[in-house]
Structure formats: structure tokens, C-alpha cells
Amino acid sequence: MQEQVPFFAFRDFVPGVQQQLEQALVHVAQRGNFILGEEVGSFEKEFASYLAEGTTAIGVGNGFDALVISLKALGIGAGAEVIVPSNSYMATVNAVLQVKAKPVLVEPDKYTYNLTAANAEKAITPKTKAILPVHLYGQACQMDELMQLAHKYNLSVVEDCAQAHGAAFKDQLIGTFGDAAAFSFYPTKNLGAMGDGGAIVTSNALVADFAQQYRNYGQKQKYIGELVGVNSRLDELQAAILRIKLQHLHQYNAERQRLANVYLQELNGVGDLLLPQTAESCSHVYHIFNIRTKQRDALQNYLREQGICTAIHYPVPVHLQPAYIFLGYGAGDFPVAEELALTSISLPLFPGLTEQEQERVIKAVREFYQDK
Structure with a gap:
């Protein structure tokens, strides 16, 4: 019996990195400084430098807290409306609710699945204070038009980059x-x-300045609280790991893009599959390789029978989740998001996926449609 093809697996794709990671953890343990120490400070500088000159990075406990603190830092709170794509993960909506603002859902582009300025503008009201574009699945949003829209209406922009480290718009x-x-x-x-x-x-x-204080109980200096904050600090151990992985991010992304191109070539024209489409001037780093088919459930079951693991991003759109009924949306309000939820399936794609494993996926998908 063949081993399963995992949807995702941690593999030593760049030889020697796993050993470096283990050594880094030991080094932090031996140093004995575990909170906001040398590793966090160094990672923050290195990550900011990687992104762009003149930026500052502030390490926090998780991506959700990063969204919440960003919104708070920009003064987004009660009475404000924030435009959010209707097909994003629930964490994006939760962050808006956490600061007591109102998430206003907007349909994405039906081919790239990203928020567009044209769709966002339709939802702007006098209460709109921010736009929260999500670079979904690893593809950059078309940011020039979104930024122009924000400037036109004097809105803040908070980018949700959780799935798109290293993606770019116009370089x-x-x-x-x-x-x-x-x-x-x-x-x-x-x-x-x-x-x-x-x-x-x-x-x-x-x-x-706000984020640096707020993540650490509101302190600028120890035991002096200048604002009411929280405890959301990037851990020294995690920062040490990230410093090493950041050095190889380009290589990891290049491998994801190579694997995606194989899928795009080999699955083009197969059955009713809709393959990922990348917008003009946008790059895609394929955190997720999402395909669409009206036979999604049958395809997923068939692949499971062949020992191939897949995932669905996301099976229930936010506006139909039980927790968000109070927002006042209902079935049919966001047909694009609802169609994506019914037709999307994500194929295995990660650095370290072998040629043989990817060939098994491609072969199984083709065989599924041959039987139809």
C-alpha cells in the first residue's frame, strides 16, 4: 500500500536548515533570556529590512493580534466600519469585531479571489474608516487602486499578509x-x-510606538504603564527560528512557484477545473494552491481513496457561520463567496513535496475526470 501524499509536511527542503533550527533553540535556552530579548530585536530589524527600507516590524504573539493591534493603533474602534473581503478566514472579521468596529463584507474578484477597489468603493459610507485587503492564498492584491481609493476617501489601510510572505505588487x-x-x-x-x-x-x-507599548502591557519602560495594553509578545525561541527561515524565504517561495507551475501546466483543460489566475502586476507565492470544480466533494473523496490529502479553504463563508448571524447577512447575499465555498479544493503544495508525490496527485485528478 502506498504512503499518503500529505497536504502539508515539515521537511528539510534546504539541506541543513533543520539542524540550524535545533541549534538555535539550544542557543536561546543556554542564553536564558526568553522575553523580548536579542532574538526578537534582531528578527524585527531583519524582517523590516527584508520588506523595505524605512519600515518597522513589531513582533507579537500571533497574526490575529497583529491585526487587532494594527487597527487599534490607527484609532479604529466603536462606530467605525471596516471593509473586509467576504471570502476571507474568520480571523479577519474577528479582528474588526475585537476593536468594536463593524466589518462590512465585500465580494472579491471571482477569478483572483482578492478584494478590488471597484468592489470596495461600492460599500463605502460616511462611517467607513478602513479597508482591510487580504492577500489571499499567497497572491498580492492590486494595491495601487486600493491605495488610491483609500486616499480618495481618507481611509486607513491595514494589509492582512498572513498567507503572502514575499508576494509583491509591481515589484x-x-x-x-x-x-x-x-x-x-x-x-x-x-x-x-x-x-x-x-x-x-x-x-x-x-x-x-503604539504597537511596541501595547503588546507589552502598555509599557514603554518596565513597570510604567502609559496606556492600557495586553500581553502579546513574539517569543525568543520563535524569533530565533524565524531569523533562520527568513534567510531561505525566497528559496521556499521559488519552490512553491515551481510546483504551482507544474500543476498549472499538467491540469490545464482537465475536466471543469478552474485553476488559479494571477492578476496583472501581482506575484503569487502559493501558500495555497486552490482549484475549483462543481464536483468538489466527489473529487476530494476520490483523492482520499487514492491516499491523497487535500483541504478546503474555506467550507463555510463568514456570513453563514453561526457566530456571525448578528451581522445581518444571509444566504445569497454574497454569491461569489458562497460559490467559492462550494467549489474550492486545495491540492498538496509545500517545499519538499516530491516529484513522485506531485505526479500521483496529477494522475489521480486526471483519472477522476476520465471516469466521468
């Missing part, structure tokens, strides 16, 4: 367009830690 890395950006370093991300972690990135000194 400018995402996370450097808006007033603030939120990154997640959840282990399976393109830049992933060995646990939870996140970062806020900004070129606004006031936002950076």
Missing part, C-alpha cells in the same frame, strides 16, 4: 503599502515558526 513587497500590515508566522505559513507568532509592519512612527 514592491506586500506589507509595505498600507498604514500597517499584519503577518502571521503560524507553522505552515510560507515563513513559519514552530508555534504561534506574528508581526506588525509599518512606516508610521506613531503606529510603531
Whole structure:
């Protein structure tokens, strides 16, 4: 019996990196400084430098906290409306609710699945204070039009970069367009830690100053609380891991793009599959390789029978989740998001996926449609 093809697996894709990671953990343990120490400070500088000159990175506990703190830093709160794509993961909506603002859902482009300025503008009201574009699945949003829209209506922009480390629009890395950006370093991300972690990135000194205090109980100096904050600090161990992985992010992303191109070539024209489409001037780092088919459930079951693991991103759109009924949306309000939820399936794609494993996936998908 063949082994399963995993949807995702941690593999030593760049030889020797796993040993470096283990050594880094031991080094932090031996140093004995575990909170906001040398590793966090160094990672923050290195990550900011990787993204763009003049930016500041502030390490926090996770990507969700990065969103919440970014919104708070920009003064987004009760009475404000924030435009959010209707097909994003629930964490994006939760962050808006956490600051007591109102999430206003907007349909994405039906081919790229990203928020567009044209769709966002339709939802702007006098209460709108921010736009929260999500660089979904690893593809950069078309940021020039979104930033122009924000300037036109004097809105803040918080980029959700949780799935798109290293993606770019017109050769400018995402996370450097808006007033603030939120990154997640959840282990399976393109830049992933060995646990939870996140970062806020900004070129606004006031936002950076607020975030640095707020993440650490509101302290600028120990035991002196200048504002009411929280405990959301990137861990020293995770920062040490991220410093090493950041050095190889380009290589990891290049491998994801290579694997995606194989799928795009080999699955083109197969059955009713809709393959990922990348917008003009946008790059895609394929955190997720999402395909669409009206036979999604049957295809997923068939692949499971062949020992191939897949995932669905996401099976229930936010507006139909039980927790968000109070927002007042219902079935049929967001047909694009609902169609994506019914037709999307994500294929295995990660650095270290072997040629043989990918060939098994492609062969199985083709065979599924041959039997139809």
C-alpha cells in the first residue's frame, strides 16, 4: 500500500536548515533570556529590512493580534466600519469585531479571489474608516487602486499578509503599502515558526510606538504603564527560528512557484477545473494552491481513496457561520463567496513535496475526470 501524499509536511527542503533550527533553540535556552530579548530585536530589524527600507516590524504573539493591534493603533474602534473581503478566514472579521468596529463584507474578484477597489468603493459610507485587503492564498492584491481609493476617501489601510510572505505588487513587497500590515508566522505559513507568532509592519512612527507599548502591557519602560495594553509578545525561541527561515524565504517561495507551475501546466483543460489566475502586476507565492470544480466533494473523496490529502479553504463563508448571524447577512447575499465555498479544493503544495508525490496527485485528478 502506498504512503499518503500529505497536504502539508515539515521537511528539510534546504539541506541543513533543520539542524540550524535545533541549534538555535539550544542557543536561546543556554542564553536564558526568553522575553523580548536579542532574538526578537534582531528578527524585527531583519524582517523590516527584508520588506523595505524605512519600515518597522513589531513582533507579537500571533497574526490575529497583529491585526487587532494594527487597527487599534490607527484609532479604529466603536462606530467605525471596516471593509473586509467576504471570502476571507474568520480571523479577519474577528479582528474588526475585537476593536468594536463593524466589518462590512465585500465580494472579491471571482477569478483572483482578492478584494478590488471597484468592489470596495461600492460599500463605502460616511462611517467607513478602513479597508482591510487580504492577500489571499499567497497572491498580492492590486494595491495601487486600493491605495488610491483609500486616499480618495481618507481611509486607513491595514494589509492582512498572513498567507503572502514575499508576494509583491509591481515589484514592491506586500506589507509595505498600507498604514500597517499584519503577518502571521503560524507553522505552515510560507515563513513559519514552530508555534504561534506574528508581526506588525509599518512606516508610521506613531503606529510603531503604539504597537511596541501595547503588546507589552502598555509599557514603554518596565513597570510604567502609559496606556492600557495586553500581553502579546513574539517569543525568543520563535524569533530565533524565524531569523533562520527568513534567510531561505525566497528559496521556499521559488519552490512553491515551481510546483504551482507544474500543476498549472499538467491540469490545464482537465475536466471543469478552474485553476488559479494571477492578476496583472501581482506575484503569487502559493501558500495555497486552490482549484475549483462543481464536483468538489466527489473529487476530494476520490483523492482520499487514492491516499491523497487535500483541504478546503474555506467550507463555510463568514456570513453563514453561526457566530456571525448578528451581522445581518444571509444566504445569497454574497454569491461569489458562497460559490467559492462550494467549489474550492486545495491540492498538496509545500517545499519538499516530491516529484513522485506531485505526479500521483496529477494522475489521480486526471483519472477522476476520465471516469466521468
